[in-house]
Amino acid sequence: MKxxxxxxxxxxxxxASSIAAPIAIAHVFGMDTVETTLFIQRTMFVLGLACLIQAFVGHRLPINEGPAGLWWGIFVVYAGMVGVMYPSSGDALQALQSGMIVSGILFILLAITGLISKMKTLFTPAVTFTYLMLLILQLSGTFLKGMVGVETHSDRIDGLLFLGSLLVVLVTFFTMNHKVPWVKRYSVLLSIGIGWILFLVIGKAGFVHSEFDGWIQFPQVLVYGMPVWDSGMFITAGFITLLLIANMMASIRVMESLLKQSFSITPPDRMKQGSIASGLNHLFAGLFSAIGPVPISGAAGFVGATRIASIKPFIVGSIIVIVITIFPAIMSVFAALPAPVAYAVTFAIFTKMVEMAFRELSVEPNQERGYKVAAVGLMIGVGIMFIPQESMSDLPNAISAVLSNGLITGTVIAILIEQFYLWRERRRT
Structure with a gap:
C-alpha cells in the first residue's frame, strides 16, 4: 500500500514539475486547445515511459525525467523561424521531431564507444556544486514569478495569489519537517492537495473541461510527418546531445551523492546504461512528436524531502502517469492544477538542493581549487542569465542555444578551469 x-x-x-513546458511550447507555436492537450498528452506519456526505461535498463535510480530545458529553448527559437526559414509551424515541428531522433542515436553511439565513462570523471564535487547552484539560481526567478502571477513584463504582482503561494510554501516546509514519519514521507502529495484546496477557496483555481468525446485516446506517432533531413537541426542536435549528457551526468551524480550521504546506499556505476536509456527516450520523443526528456536534478530534493529512496514507488508513479495520459479527461484535470501551487511546492523542495550543494563542496579534497573553480563558473553562468536572449538572435542557432543557457555554459567553464588546474598540478609534479 505504501x-x-x-x-x-x-x-x-x-x-506538476513538467506540465509547464508543453503548455508554454504549445503557446509559442499557436496551438489550439485540442492540439495543446494532445501535445501535453504525448509529452507526459514519453516522460512516464522514459522513467520506466531508466528504472529497468538505465541508471536504475529514482530520478524522474522532465522536458529538457535545452530542448525547450530550441523549440522557442524554432518557433521564431516560422515564416522565415520554415513555411509553417508544422514544418518547424517536423524538423524538431527529426532532431530528437538524431539526438537519440548520438546518445547511444557515445555510450557504446565508451566516451560516457570517461566524461563521468569530470564531475568532481566542485563542478557538481557549481552545477547545482546555477540550477537553483536559474530556477529561483521562475519559481518566484510563478508564485506572484507574473508571466510577462506587463503583468503586475497579484497580492492574493502571492499570499496563497506563501501559505503553500509554509505548509510544504511544515510537512517536510514533521515529526510524524508518514507526514514527512508524503509531504509533497499533502502540500499539493492542501494548496489546490486553498486556491479553490480563494478563487484562484479553475477546472479545464475536456473537449474529447471518447474516454480513451492513445498518443499518436509522427504527428508532424516522417523524419526529414535538416542540416541545421542536425548540427544543433549534436551540440544539444553533448550538453544533455553533461546534464544527465550531473543529475545522476547528485542522486548518487544523496543516497550515499543520507541513506548509506552505494549504487553501482550505470552511467553507460543511463546514456543508452536516454538515447532510447529521445527516439521515443521523436516518434511521439514530444519534447526530449532528461533526468531532473530536482529528484534528489524530492527524495531528500520525502525520505523515500526506494525505486518501487517511483516505478508505480511512472506507470500511473502513462495510464493517465490515455484518458484525456483526466489529463485535463491535472492541467487545471494551479501553477502557483506547483511553483510554491517546488520552491520548498529546492531548498534541499542548496543544502546538498554545500555538502558537495565540503567534500572537495582541494578546497582552495574548488573555491576558484566555483567562483568563475558561478560568475559566468549567472552573468549569462542576465543577458537578454534577443541579443543573441543574430548568432547561429546552435551557438545561441548554448550561450543563452547560463546553467550549461557555467558548468562547462567550471569543468574546463578545473581540468586546467589539474593539468598544471600534474605538470609541476
Missing part, C-alpha cells in the same frame, strides 16, 4: 501512495506522490510531482 508503494501505491508513494507512487501517486511521484506521479503528482512528475506532472
Amino acid at each position: 508503494h501505491i501512495i508513494g507512487g501517486i506522490q511521484w506521479a503528482v510531482f512528475l506532472l
Whole structure:
C-alpha cells in the first residue's frame, strides 16, 4: 500500500514539475486547445515511459525525467523561424521531431564507444556544486514569478495569489519537517492537495473541461510527418546531445551523492546504461512528436524531502502517469492544477538542493581549487542569465542555444578551469 501512495506522490510531482513546458511550447507555436492537450498528452506519456526505461535498463535510480530545458529553448527559437526559414509551424515541428531522433542515436553511439565513462570523471564535487547552484539560481526567478502571477513584463504582482503561494510554501516546509514519519514521507502529495484546496477557496483555481468525446485516446506517432533531413537541426542536435549528457551526468551524480550521504546506499556505476536509456527516450520523443526528456536534478530534493529512496514507488508513479495520459479527461484535470501551487511546492523542495550543494563542496579534497573553480563558473553562468536572449538572435542557432543557457555554459567553464588546474598540478609534479 505504501508503494501505491508513494507512487501517486511521484506521479503528482512528475506532472506538476513538467506540465509547464508543453503548455508554454504549445503557446509559442499557436496551438489550439485540442492540439495543446494532445501535445501535453504525448509529452507526459514519453516522460512516464522514459522513467520506466531508466528504472529497468538505465541508471536504475529514482530520478524522474522532465522536458529538457535545452530542448525547450530550441523549440522557442524554432518557433521564431516560422515564416522565415520554415513555411509553417508544422514544418518547424517536423524538423524538431527529426532532431530528437538524431539526438537519440548520438546518445547511444557515445555510450557504446565508451566516451560516457570517461566524461563521468569530470564531475568532481566542485563542478557538481557549481552545477547545482546555477540550477537553483536559474530556477529561483521562475519559481518566484510563478508564485506572484507574473508571466510577462506587463503583468503586475497579484497580492492574493502571492499570499496563497506563501501559505503553500509554509505548509510544504511544515510537512517536510514533521515529526510524524508518514507526514514527512508524503509531504509533497499533502502540500499539493492542501494548496489546490486553498486556491479553490480563494478563487484562484479553475477546472479545464475536456473537449474529447471518447474516454480513451492513445498518443499518436509522427504527428508532424516522417523524419526529414535538416542540416541545421542536425548540427544543433549534436551540440544539444553533448550538453544533455553533461546534464544527465550531473543529475545522476547528485542522486548518487544523496543516497550515499543520507541513506548509506552505494549504487553501482550505470552511467553507460543511463546514456543508452536516454538515447532510447529521445527516439521515443521523436516518434511521439514530444519534447526530449532528461533526468531532473530536482529528484534528489524530492527524495531528500520525502525520505523515500526506494525505486518501487517511483516505478508505480511512472506507470500511473502513462495510464493517465490515455484518458484525456483526466489529463485535463491535472492541467487545471494551479501553477502557483506547483511553483510554491517546488520552491520548498529546492531548498534541499542548496543544502546538498554545500555538502558537495565540503567534500572537495582541494578546497582552495574548488573555491576558484566555483567562483568563475558561478560568475559566468549567472552573468549569462542576465543577458537578454534577443541579443543573441543574430548568432547561429546552435551557438545561441548554448550561450543563452547560463546553467550549461557555467558548468562547462567550471569543468574546463578545473581540468586546467589539474593539468598544471600534474605538470609541476
